[in-house]
Amino acid sequence: MSRREAGPRRLRLEELLQRNVYDVDHRPHIVVDTSKCSRCDAKPCVRLCPAGCYTVVDGRLVFSYEGCLECGTCRVVCPLGAVKWDYPLSGRGVYYRFS
Amino acid sequence: MEMNQPSRFDAIVVGAGPAGATAALKLAEKGYKVLLLERGRGAGSKQVFGGRVYAELLRRVFGDLKDAPIHRWVKREALMLADGDRLVAVAYWTANSTSFTTYLGQLTSWIVERAVNAGAVFVDEVRVDRLLVRDGRVVGIEAGPDRVEADVVIDAEGVNRLLLERLGLVAKPKPAHVALGVKEVIRLSEKAVTERFGLEDGEGLAWVIVGSVTDYLPGGAFVYTNKDSVSVGLVLHLDAAVRGLRAHVHELVERLRLHPLLRRYWGDGDVVEYSAHLTIESPEFIPKSLVHDGLIVVGDAAGLLLSTGLTVRGVDYAVFSGFLAAEAVDCARKEGGFTRDVLSACYEQPLRRSAVYRDIVRRKRASKLMKDERLFRDAVRFAVKAASTIYELGEETPKLAEALEEAERAARLSKLSLALMLIRLVRGL
Amino acid sequence: MVRVVVGIKWVPNTQAVRFDPKTGTLIREGVPSIVNPHDLDAVELALKLRDRYGGEVIAISMAPPSAIKGLEHVLGMGVDRAILISDRVFAGADTLATSYVLANAIRRLGSFDLIIFGQETIDSSTAHIPAQVASWLDLPYVYYVEDVEELGGGRAVVRRRLEDRIEWYEIELPAVIATAMHSQQPRPVRLSYKLRAKTERRVEVWDNKVLGLDERCVGLRGSPTVVTKVTWMPEVPRKRQVFRGDPREAVKWLIEKLREEGVLPY
Structure with a gap:
């Protein structure tokens, strides 16, 4: 194993999310009508979703629910009401231990 | 059935x-x-x-x-105004704690x-x-x-x-009514938490940091010491963040964790959790x-x-x-x-x-004030600049008044707007 | 009417177990336990059969008392009865001693049509238990089962999917089957069922006073498995090659790369 650099290094978002415990449901608990997103230039969800569930790929918004922290930010900042937001069923989703 | x-x-x-x-x-x-x-x-x-x-x-x-x-009874508080790799801290220490982590x-x-x-x-x-x-x-x-x-x-x-x-x-809720809190919990030994922060057994601290840690956006960063971990995170008012946030929010948290003046406390610790939650910022909620x-x-x-x-x-x-x-x-x-x-x-x-x-x-008034973006940018820059002029000395030792004037220039603030901000701050709080 | 027994394992959420490269140990602190996710495929299949034919689904698990939460989860999905086999003398069991206890507990339940297990567990992945239980009870066993297509008259037709084919088996009942992982979509927990599990239909706990098994055959004493050494896989450096562009070109590129690496034999 090689140590790339001495001292702490910045963690990528995926690495941060890997520190969490999830029990991901096969049913998405949030549904995004991405057809609305092409009309949205600002896309505040992309920078503000702390789990990075919203990304832009080839100019199109792509949503994935698996890393969701269940905070509700996307629901509040989406200017077009494209986010159909709810919590996961059956206790699934993120499982906080130290927060 | x-x-x-x-x-x-x-x-x-x-x-x-x-x-x-x-x-x-x-x-x-x-x-x-x-x-x-x-x-x-x-x-x-x-x-x-x-x-x-x-x-x-x-x-x-x-x-x-x-x-x-x-976990720990909070006996040390601090407000820190951070501007890049300089910060001004106002500390409050007490033997009488009213809160715990x-x-x-x-x-x-x-x-x-x-x-x-x-x-x-x-x-x-x-x-x-x-x-x-x-x-x-x-x-x-x-x-x-x-x-x-x-x-x-x-x-x-x-x-x-x-x-x-x-x-x-x-x-x-409207973005103006809530803020996004994002937090990392960093594992350290109980002894490391106690010793590095200058605490005694069972004692804890709470810091609030404003300024460059949120990209000068309304909100602030926080640090709390738990028994054998530290909670490090920040709160961003969503209305201002929608307009002004340039980086992804997790980058701000990581920047805070690796802040050159702060990472000595927890930089070698293991991030064990990354969490987020909305918090209420207005009585209109x-x-x-x-x-x-x-x-x-x-x-x-x-x-x-x-x-x-x-x-x-x-x-x-x-x-x-x-x-x-x-x-x-x-x-x-x-x-x-x-x-x-x-x-x-x-x-x-x-x-x-x-x-x-x-x-x-x-x-209500304070919550309006806490959305004043100038407070988080200009006032922080002013305080940090004034302190650096006072404390970072070469051949010359400027007088306090000179330091303040230089800070006003650096923060592009007038005496009047500074005084007004101070009055609003005191009344608001 | 069918009577189905489902085996459940209460496992640490292994996704939450992290490796500390500094000390070379596993970080288990704060790792919550869950019902082995592949067992939920078994629960779902059992519930489907009950919904189709009527009858009863009984979940059974050997674990410490904290596993009551897991059994409450499957009761919440609609399982009719849940039994936790829990006794200090059962602790430290390998798969042989575990399957011995499970088989004897299942015998106590009287007649049944099917015993369904998940494909394997996420914390040990042996897939031993269903086969061993079938052995102890001298029952037919089919694994990688996707669905039970027919059931009745003392026989069932089960379908299983392998990498290159689908197979149908006609088996005599009672029988043991293990579901293929991800073959089912486990149903959500329901308030009324979970409430019932918390009030009138609680998890039953059986200790060895109930089962009366020879202590030499259970727990650590009944376990011939010896772990001599634990080692971990060295980190494989990733090449991090990314192809961007036309998907058809990407497939060609990927096949070429895999050939170069010797992953594809031809």
């Missing part, structure tokens, strides 16, 4: 956070048949807070806190366990989808295909008020009415959180409102029913008369 109405309860509490769990505990202690519903797995698995709880109201509700999961999930589990021991039925892993309404009054809840009825429902659903919104009792026929609203759902910029308190208010709700159920039963009027007299009015509620509403 199908059981659409398995049983009936005196009260149903939706959400086993600090408010809901307290309401369930106090109702069970009074002998009511109470159902406590929680969407998470076990108690506390969906909970996030900044890091500290004020003890006074908890003592009033729970008695002494001897067996409570207290913990993990909210642990505190909530502690309350839920007491509630179950007192006879409350706790059902987890169930998401409530709707408040059940008949003839204009709330008579129970719906979860998937199932319904359970009760004399009264206590809504402790938290900051995302899906149930109240679906009933049309509140609107979806409070619903017009905190009661309806058959319904009492408590905790975050009732908007009971106070963020002054220097301190944040919500957990003790949640506990207090849960306690009042349980008292109100007792009161309403004696007063002849769970109508809106009776519940208003038994819950809403006592709550609105309380210091808790008055303090939250009084901060």
Whole structure:
């Protein structure tokens, strides 16, 4: 194993999310009508979703629910009401231990 | 096989956070048949807070806190104004602590366990989808295909008020009403936490940092010491963040963790959790009415959180409102029913008369001030520049007045606007 | 009517177990336990059969008392009865001793049509238990089962999917089957069922006073498996090659790369 650099290094978002415990449901608990997103230039969800569930790929918004922290930010900042937001069923989703 | 109405309860509490769990505990202690519903797995698995709880109201509700999961009693506070790799800190040290750090999930589990021991039925892993309404009054809840009825429902659903919104009792919050809190919990040894922060055993600290740590956006960073970990995170007012945030929010948190002046405290620690939660930033979040026929609203759902910029308190208010709700159920039963009027007299009015509620509403001005982007940029730059002129000396030693003038120039602030900001700040706080 | 027994394991959420490269140990602190996710496929299949034919689904698990939460989860999905086998003398069991206890507990349940297990567990992945239980009870066993297509008259037709084919088996009942992972979509927990599990239909706990098994055959004493050494896989450096562009070109590129690496034999 090689140590790339001495001292702490910045963690990528995926690495941060890997520190969490999830029990991901096969049913998405949030549904995004991405057809609305092409009309949205600002896309505040992309920078503000702390789990990075919203990304832009080839100019199109792509949503994935698996890393969701269940905070509700996307629901509040989406200017077009494209986010159909709810919590996961059956206790699934993120499982906080130290927060 | 199908059981659409398995049983009936005196009260149903939706959400086993600090408010809901307290309401369930106090109702069970009074002998009511109470159902406590929680969407998470076990108690506390969906909970996030900044890091500290004020003890006074908890003592009033729970008695002494001897067996409570207290990590450290906060005896050192600091406000830090950070501008790049310089910062000005104002510290407050005391031997008399009024707040403690913990993990909210642990505190909530502690309350839920007491509630179950007192006879409350706790059902987890169930998401409530709707408040059940008949003839204009709330008579129970719906979860998937199932319904359970009760004399009264206590809504402790938290900051995302899906149930109240679906009933049309509140609107979806505007970005100006809430802030996003994002936090990392960093594992250290208990000894390392104690020694590195200059604490003694069982002592903790709370820092608030404003300025460059949030890209000068309204909000701030926070640091709390837990038993063997540190909670490091930041809060961003969503309206300002929508307009002004350039990087992804996690980059701000990581930048904070690796801040050149701060990482010495925790940089070698392991990040064990990354969490996020919305927090209330405006009294306008409070619903017009905190009661309806058959319904009492408590905790975050009732908007009971106070963020002054220097301190944040919500957990003790949640506990207090849960306690009042349980008292109100007792009161309403004696007063002849769970109508809106009776519940208003038994819950809403006592709550609105309380210091808790008055303090939250009084901060309207402060909450406006806390959205003043100049405060987070210009005032921070001014203070840090002034301090660096005073403390970083070469051949010359400038007078205080010269240092302040130089800082004014650097921050592009006039004496007048500075004075006005100071006056507003003092009045606001 | 069918009577189905489902085996459940209460496992640490291994996704939450992290490796500390500094000390070379596993970080287990704060790791919550869950019902082995692949067992939920078994529960779902059992519930489907009950919904189709009527009858009863009984979940059974050997674990410490904390596993009551897991059994409450499957009761919440609609399982009719849940039994936790829990006794200090059962602790430290390997798969042989575990399957011995499970088989004897299942015998106590009287007649049944099917015993369904998940494909394997996320914390040990042996897939031993269903085969061993079938052995102890001298029953037919089929694994990687996707569905039970027919059931009745003392026989069942089960379908299983392998990498290159689908197979149908006609088996005599009672029988043991293991589901293929991800073959089912486990249903959500329901309030009414979970409430029932917390009040009137609680998890039953059986200790060895109930089962009366020879202590030499259970727990650590009944376990011939010896773990001599634990080692971990060295980190494989990733090449991090990314192809951007036309998907058809990407497939060609990927096949070429895999050939170069010797992953594809031809």
